[in-house]
Amino acid sequence: MTIRDDDIVIRIEGLENRFGDQVVHENLDLSVRRGEIIGVVGGSGAGKSVLMRSILGLRRPDAGRIEVLGIDARSEDEDDRHEIERNTGVLFQDGALFSSLTVGENVQVPLKEQHPEIPDSLRYELALLKVKLAGLPANALEKLPSQLSGGMRKRAGLARALALDPPLLFLDEPTAGLDPIGAAAFDELILTLQRALGLTVFLITHDLDTLYAICDRVAVLADRRVLVNAPIGEVERFDHPWVQQYFHGPRARAARQAGAGTMA
Amino acid sequence: MRDESRPPSLGTDATTGQLRLAGSWTLAHAAEMGERLRLAPEGVAAVDASTVDRLDSAGVLQLLRFARRRGLELEAFAFHDDHKALVEAIEDVADDRPKKKREYGVAAALARLGFSVHDNYREILALIGFLGENLVKFGRMLAQPRRFRLTSTVYHMEQVGLDAVPLVFLLSYLVGAVIAFLGANILRDFGAVIYVVELVSIAFLREFGVLLTAIVLAGRTASAFTAQIGAMQAREEIDAIRTLGLDPIDLLVMPRVIALVVMLPLLTFIAMIAGLLGGLTVGAFNLDIPPQAYLARMDATLEVRHFLVGLSKAPIFAVIIGLIGCLEGLQVEGTAQSVGERTTSSVVQTISLVIVIDAIMALWFMQMGI
Numbered sequence: 001m002t003i004r005d006d007d008i009v010i011r012i013e014g015l016e017n018r019f020g021d022q023v024v025h026e027n028l029d030l031s032v033r034r035g036e037i038i039g040v041v042g043g044s045g046a047g048k049s050v051l052m053r054s055i056l057g058l059r060r061p062d063a064g065r066i067e068v069l070g071i072d073a074r075s076e077d078e079d080d081r082h083e084i085e086r087n088t089g090v091l092f093q094d095g096a097l098f099s100s101l102t103v104g105e106n107v108q109v110p111l112k113e114q115h116p117e118i119p120d121s122l123r124y125e126l127a128l129l130k131v132k133l134a135g136l137p138a139n140a141l142e143k144l145p146s147q148l149s150g151g152m153r154k155r156a157g158l159a160r161a162l163a164l165d166p167p168l169l170f171l172d173e174p175t176a177g178l179d180p181i182g183a184a185a186f187d188e189l190i191l192t193l194q195r196a197l198g199l200t201v202f203l204i205t206h207d208l209d210t211l212y213a214i215c216d217r218v219a220v221l222a223d224r225r226v227l228v229n230a231p232i233g234e235v236e237r238f239d240h241p242w243v244q245q246y247f248h249g250p251r252a253r254a255a256r257q258a259g260a261g262t263m264a
Numbered sequence: 265m266r267d268e269s270r271p272p273s274l275g276t277d278a279t280t281g282q283l284r285l286a287g288s289w290t291l292a293h294a295a296e297m298g299e300r301l302r303l304a305p306e307g308v309a310a311v312d313a314s315t316v317d318r319l320d321s322a323g324v325l326q327l328l329r330f331a332r333r334r335g336l337e338l339e340a341f342a343f344h345d346d347h348k349a350l351v352e353a354i355e356d357v358a359d360d361r362p363k364k365k366r367e368y369g370v371a372a373a374l375a376r377l378g379f380s381v382h383d384n385y386r387e388i389l390a391l392i393g394f395l396g397e398n399l400v401k402f403g404r405m406l407a408q409p410r411r412f413r414l415t416s417t418v419y420h421m422e423q424v425g426l427d428a429v430p431l432v433f434l435l436s437y438l439v440g441a442v443i444a445f446l447g448a449n450i451l452r453d454f455g456a457v458i459y460v461v462e463l464v465s466i467a468f469l470r471e472f473g474v475l476l477t478a479i480v481l482a483g484r485t486a487s488a489f490t491a492q493i494g495a496m497q498a499r500e501e502i503d504a505i506r507t508l509g510l511d512p513i514d515l516l517v518m519p520r521v522i523a524l525v526v527m528l529p530l531l532t533f534i535a536m537i538a539g540l541l542g543g544l545t546v547g548a549f550n551l552d553i554p555p556q557a558y559l560a561r562m563d564a565t566l567e568v569r570h571f572l573v574g575l576s577k578a579p580i581f582a583v584i585i586g587l588i589g590c591l592e593g594l595q596v597e598g599t600a601q602s603v604g605e606r607t608t609s610s611v612v613q614t615i616s617l618v619i620v621i622d623a624i625m626a627l628w629f630m631q632m633g634i
Contacts, residue, residue, distance in 0.1 A: 100601035111291075118294045122325075126291075129325055132357035146598040165291050165320035196353035197321070198346070 007034045008067075009168060009200045010055060015064035017050050024050050026224040028064070034167075037194055037201040038229075039211045042221030043242065048204045051221065052170055055202070057084060069168065086114055089166040093173050095157030097145040103156045104141035107131060110163045127163070133196075134159035135189050151182040155189070162193070169199045175207045187213045208247075208255035220246075269318055272297050276305060283311045289323030297326045308334065314344045324354045387613075394591045395583075398521065401513045416519035424485045424520075425527030429534060431484070436468070436476050436535040440542025443467055448551050457551050461561040464543030469570040470629075473536035475622055477528060478581040482614035486589035489520055490610040493593025494603040502594065512594070521586035528582035529575055536574065573629050580625075581618050588614045 010032040017025040024047040032038050042048050053059040055066055057073050066073035069087055071080050097106050107127040111118060118126075131141055134155040145153055154174060161169060174190065175183035191214045194201050205211065211218055211232055219229040220243055228238045236247045236256075246252065269288035277284050283304060289297055313319070313327065324347075331338060343351050405411045447463040493516055496502050505512050540562075547553035553561075592610035596602045 099599035115291060115294060118291075119298070122294060122298065125325055125329070126322055129321060129354060129357065133321070133353065144599070162321075165322060192353065196349040198350075 008032070009034050009069060010202065011065075011067040012051075012055070013065045015051075015054065015066065016062045017047065017054060017059070018062050023224055025054075025061070025064075028225045030219055030226045030229060032200060032202060034200055035194075035198060036216040037190070037203060037214055039215035039218045039232075040202065040204045040221060041206070041211065041218060041246065046221045047224070048221055049172060052172060052202065052204060056088065056090060056170065057081065086164055087166050088168045088170060089161030089164065090170045091154065091157045091161045091172065091174060093176065094150070095145065095153040097153060097156055097160065099145050102142055102144055103131060103136070103148070103159070104128070106145070106156065107160045107163050110160065114164055127159075130159040130162050131156070133162065133193065135185070151178050151186070154178070154186065158189075158193075162197070165197065167198065167200060169194075169201045171201060171203045171205075173204055173206060175205065175210055180209075183207060183209065184213070190214055208252050209258060212255050212258065269293075272300055272316070272323075274300050274304060276308075277312070281307075281309060283308045285311065285313045285316050287316065288318040289313075289316050289326070290318050290320045291322040294322050294326070297323060301326060301330045304330070308336070310340045310342070311336070312342045313347070314342045316344065316347075319344070319347045319350065321350065321354055324351050328354070390595075391588065391591060394587055398513060398517060398587065401511070401518065405514065405518065411514050411518075413515065413519045416515075417522050420520050420523035421527050423488070424481065424523055425531060428480060428484060428527075428531060432477050432480055432531050432535050433538045435480060436473065436538035437542040437545075439472060439476060440464055440468060440539030441546045442542075443472075443539075444543040444546035445550070448546070458553065458557075458561060460543065460547060460551060461553070461558055462565055465540055465562055465566050466570055468536050468539035468543075469566075469574045471574065471622070471626065473539055474532045474574045474577045474581065475618070476539075477531045477535045477578070478585065478618045478622075479615055481524070481528060481531070481582075482585050482618060483611055485524065486585045486592075486610045486614040487607045489586070489589030490593040490596075490607045491603060493590055494596035494606050497594060497596040498598050498600070498603060517586075517590040520590060521583060524582040524586040525579050528585075529578040532575060532578045536571070569634055573634060577622065577625055580621065584617050584621070585614050588617070 008031045010030070012028060012030040015025050015028040015030075016023070028051070030051075040048050040051065050059065054061045055068060055073060060074065068084050071084055073084060075081065097103070098109065101109070104124070104127045107130050108123050111123050111126060128138060128141060132138060136152060136155050136159065140148070140152065140156065145156065148156060158171075158174075171190070175186050178186060187210050190201065190203070193199060194214075203210070203215065215232060217230055218232050218235045220227045220235060220238070220240075222240065222242045227240055227243065228235055230238075235243065238244075247256075269290065269292070270286070272285065272287040272289045272293050274283055274285050276282070287293075311327070311330075316323070327341065328338075330336070331341070338351075338355060341351075444460050444464050448457055448460050451457050451459050451463075493502070496516075502512050502516075505515060544555055544558050547558045548555050589610050592606040592613070596606050
């Protein structure tokens with residue numbers, strides 16, 4: 001299968017990240033296709049979050065090329081940065097909501113910044129829409145983040161990430177800290193939104209259920225690079241001790257069965 | 265993927281009377297979309313949106329609002345296949361709106377006043393309760409000396425006491441000099457410049473030494489206590505302390521309050537000396553009172569009771585500053601803003617309470633003739 005060039009949304013070549021003597025990434029290549037959900041897995045400290053921060057331009061890599069939507073992510077040109085920011089939504093691990101603003105105000109922040117010309121009433125409507133798309137009840141709009149449960153905070157964070165209708169969505173461990181029912185519901189939500197809004201989703205996770213349930217492809221981060229980036233069936237068979245341990249441990253077996261169940 | 269999209273546009277199909285949309289109906293054109301739809305001709309029965317280039321949730325939202333205004337059913341809209349999932353997802357959540365609950369007017373203002381009176385009442389109760397709790401814990405600590413945290417107490421003594429010496433000294437010295445200047449200006453008219461010595465020394469020993477120190481520490485230390493404990497509270501560290509079988513009062517509050525009770529009188533003494541030195545300096549350089557004469561006058565006229573009156577207030581102020589600083593910190597609720605609000609509140613409360621109590625005590629001492 002050949003992939004047309006403009007179908008690659010994120011293209012990373014020869015990425016290198018180091019903290020002092022410690023090398024996190026070396027010669028890392030990864031490409032993400034338009035409209036797919038890619039799950040990024042790796043042990044603790046394998047550099048999943050560093051990879052995401054590099055793509056988002058929050059961290060300047062030490063070497064390599066990163067292209068997001070055809071724009072060089074290392075560019076320091078203001079317009080380029082702006083373009084990437086406007087086309088990406090990020091859900092940080094605990095939502096990273098602004099704690100002094102209500103959920104509704106949180107969602108309105110990017111709208112206000114990027115599109116100041118939008119009238120107040122429409123901005124309010126858009127925020128309300130995003131909050132409800134993220135699966136929160138309408139009355140959550142007036143609540144402060146501290147009044148929400150962990151799962152609701154993540155949904156609120158997701159609503160803010162979706163505020164600008166970005167084609168590209170980054171999720172950092174979206175199901176961590178949720179109970180299995182909440183996590184499954186969140187997986188379902190991501191899948192629904194991805195289909196409805198035509199999103200490309202870059203998903204960092206530890207959750208095997210998420211990988212089996214919603215990811216089109218899985219990228220495994222180990223030994224400072226992406227070992228394999230393929231549909232989960234292939235990744236399972238990949239010959240590497242970490243991958244084998246990860247996908248054939250006791251917890252993986254149950255997740256695989258559950259995943260097969262949802263596929264059927 | 266630069267935004268080179270065509271702006272949204274609409275036209276009427278002459279034969280069918282359908283409204284035909286084109287261009288890109290996205291957030292970037294939000295205002296234009298609204299404008300176009302407002303100007304759409306009356307009597308539209310159907311909308312063909314299948315020819316738009318791009319459609320996002322903002323576009324769908326605008327179309328749904330349009331439909332509601334014109335009384336159109338969603339069946340009257342035709343969408344491109346790619347956009348159907350989006351429209352469905354948005355339509356599913358389009359009902360269910362929150363009630364506007366913000367109220368304005370006299371009733372709301374009265375309600376706010378009532379709430380804040382009630383809040384103040386509760387704050388006072390909480391402070392008295394906290395004082396009681398601390399006294400009990402202090403008593404328990406005397407009975408079980410192993411509960412006393414020596415290292416922590418000494419650390420806070422350095423923080424609140426030693427580190428504040430330069431600031432307290434400088435401020436007191438300057439205020440002492442200013443009082444000498446102002447007093448001398450008036451006393452000179454009576455030919456009684458030498459009374460500046462009594463003015464400065466009585467003012468500093470009775471009132472200003474301790475009051476200045478307390479105000480500096482209220483700004484410097486009460487706020488630090490609130491922020492330290494508040495940040496711990498926000499990160500659930502206080503709860504962790506409790507679950508580990510430790511007592512946050514023993515661990516956090518006692519060392520701070522004890523450090524203050526020890527250090528504030530010492531700082532007060534430094535402030536008194538600095539204030540007297542300020543008066544002495546002005547006397548020597550501007551009022552022709554040589555230091556020897558200044559000190560001799562002090563020795564002849566000053567009574568020890570002034571010093572004792574001033575110093576007796578120091579431990580009381582120390583307890584107020586320490587307790588309010590810690591209590592406000594413990595009342596922080598989870599957010600960064602809450603830490604800020606509580607810190608402000610603790611400084612305001614300590615300074616006000618210190619001045620109020622100082623005034624009451626001044627009256628009492630006067631009436632008792634001390």
